[in-house]
Amino acid sequence: MSIEVKGVSKTFDTFKALDRVDLNIETGELLALLGPSGSGKTTLLRIIAGLEVADEGQILFHGEDTKERKVKDRQVGFVFQHYALFRHMTVFENIAFGLRVKPKHLRLSDAQIKEKVHGLLRLIQLDYIGERYPWQLSGGQRQRIALARALAVEPKVLLLDEPFGSLDAQVRKELRQWLRRFHDQLHITSLFVTHDQEEALEVADKIVVMNKGRLEQVGTPEEVYHKPANKFVLNFLGNVNFFHARVVDGKAYLGNAMIDLPDLHKNSKTASLFVRPHQFELTRQPKDGSSLKAVALTINPAGSVVKIDLKSEGGDTFQAEITQEEFQALRFQKGDTIYVSLRQVTYYEYEI
Amino acid sequence: MSQSRQEPTIIRRILITIALWYIGFFLVLPLMIVFASALHQGVGVYLSSLHDPMTLAAIRLTLLTAVVAVPLNLFFGIAASWAIVKFDFRGKNLLLTLIDLPLSVSPVISGLIYVLLFGAHGAWGPWLKAHGIQIIFTPAAIILTTLFVTFPLVARELIPMMKTLGNDEEEAAITLGAGGFKTFWYVTLPNIKWGLLYGVLLCNARAMGEFGAVSVVSGHIRGLTNTLPLHIEILYNEYQFTAAFAAASLLVFLALVTLVAKSLIELKFKAEQMPLLKGK
């Protein structure tokens, strides 16, 4: 089912949680709502579910306004941040709940319910814990039970609020790959809320970056990472170093180094440059006039990449990442002079 | 407990001893004297004094009062806690204060307000009299004042409990297609059942034991408007001490049952809810 969000606003007391948000979600998409806390992403999710009511605007399911549809009739599966499993029911009863509360004429027989619940338990690979209670399960297991419970009623949309938020790093990684595969099997329109950019980049088909109740950018993981629409998105998705450059006659300078920025306007006076740590090239000798002279402050070779903190002649501090192979070849040490060129850069120019 | 949180042994012993003596003197002695006085003349006299028709009538009225008052206040308690905990609205704090109000009103004044309302010289007295309706000095007045004094007892137990439990499970239930009643019945009620039960017990104990408020509106008509506590007063004032204490022993028994049930419920609640709350 496709979802259309049209001009939705929501205010709590004086806090503007959502400010005229428009968004289209295609059928079968796995979409991440990404943003810092307070950006309105959970509110948007809850409004789509009907758990909150928007002050203004519409939510259309398959082109149809949902205003008059109660939560219980919306056919949305909602997975809560803290799972909200019914604590007095077994895992089996939790999953069966949605089937049991259906009106009599729509309700499956007990045998059919049993079969269906066991099918779901197999699907989430937890067939052996049906008779346990939620408190006897690990966080990852609870998460999957919550998902199975939401899926039992065959929702048209699946909404997940910070699905991995309260899990350990290890379990989190496993579960998000699992969610990705799971979605590939079921192809149900799904939205999940997260504040973890890595999670969004890894799992989602499309990412919606939110900030202060507005949408900053909507795009594929590749688009938002490599073509950030603005500074906020750039900053929020991954580490980024910032430089302040002078612009003279359409050419940008960082100290003595001339940075080659195509299409700089003649009238620009300054520019903000954003460079991700892996977009630097480090050498012992200057490559050309565009190389920036810097000193290595600290070097951290532990991990898949080597992180090097640098200070340029002009006093800018920044962090670069090089591969272990490059590091083995160049053998930088603390205090070494290093020449830095920018392989790739995102910039904004100003006439002041 | 770590060393830094312990007093020296001798201080601990002294404190425990004082605490136990104080409790023994002020709480245990009164408890013991009721049974001692009731059984003073032997079990036979004790039992026969309970079989007195007036005592039996008082017991019947006390039970009737509780049977009417407790379910009404239980129903109110559920509605009030649902409205207060599950929703946000302006005036909520005022509502909470008003619900607790009867606890701050002297029992005597609780009775007085009903006399001022329904009494012969009361606000609606003349109208009631003209229509041949008598409320004061009837069981109806006793039930009304009991409703007043036990009014907040169930709600007070439920509200904090439901607050700790939060709204998540109810929200989950409605996204799964459950309506209001099913959500309450299958999700909320099982979670609050122990708190509910304790509220009912407290409400019941107070309903059966209320004295001051009921005394004002009862008229003390033997066999008709005497509840058990009022009957005890009459027996005592007539120097029928054994009979008075025999009747009193029933209420002490009720109090003890309430306390035991409270302790059991607390244990049960801890055992059932603690791992769940922790596991959240």
Added chain:
Amino acid sequence: MFLLKQRSSLPGFHLALGYTVFYLSLIVLIPLSTLFIKSSSLDWKTFIDIVSAPRTLAAIRLSFSTAFVAASVNVFFGFMIAWVLARYRFPGKKIIDALIDFPFALPTAVAGIALTALYSPHGWVGRYLYSWGIESAYSPLGITLALIFIGLPFVVRTIEPVIQELDPELEEAAASLGAGRWQTFGRVLFPVLLPPLLTGFNLAFARGIAEYGSIIFIAGNMPGKTEIAPLLIITKLEQFDYTGATAIAVVMLTISFILLAITNFLQWWASKRIGIN
């Protein structure tokens, strides 16, 4: 009065709130308001005359002084009991803990006759006290003893949870900074425990001035000497002096509401204090 704006998608808001307000009005607000309507029909002079009559003043003074003494005694010993129950382990603790609520659960009339039997000249305790010349029944002392019985759970149950929830790190930090046990208690724990102690006092005091059933048997009920204010209301009522009863009731009720407001303030204060930690 209420802004009917629901902020939750759960069902049943209007029904639940509607019924709550309806039932509250029916059982509590309308009956309670008659007291104030009735009292507004009194003119000031009559009201002052009734309230300042020597018998009334004596009754109010007696209610206040006995409730004050009983609440003070209970704060001291109640604090000790709460501390012992929250901190120490000893045999029979569970039973003792359950017993603290006994005065809550026991009907006041039963408490009244039991205490009278205990403290009367021939009672288990009274016979010793009287032999030393202490009149433990039919005297202000008797009233105070009854109020100590009634008030104890209010104090213990207010302080006990606060002691239980004290952060152990507070005391450990104090100890690690070189404070002795007494210093830790006086400078670190007591300031945190002060609001609940005052709340406990306030609750016990409020209950004391309102109490009727447990007192009338042991009080002796001599006008001007051992007649408490609630009893005076009943006496006036039995003489069909509705005006007199109403005037005294209004005074007592106003005081109760002031005490309630103080309790609410204390709880707000306590939550603020604990919130900082």
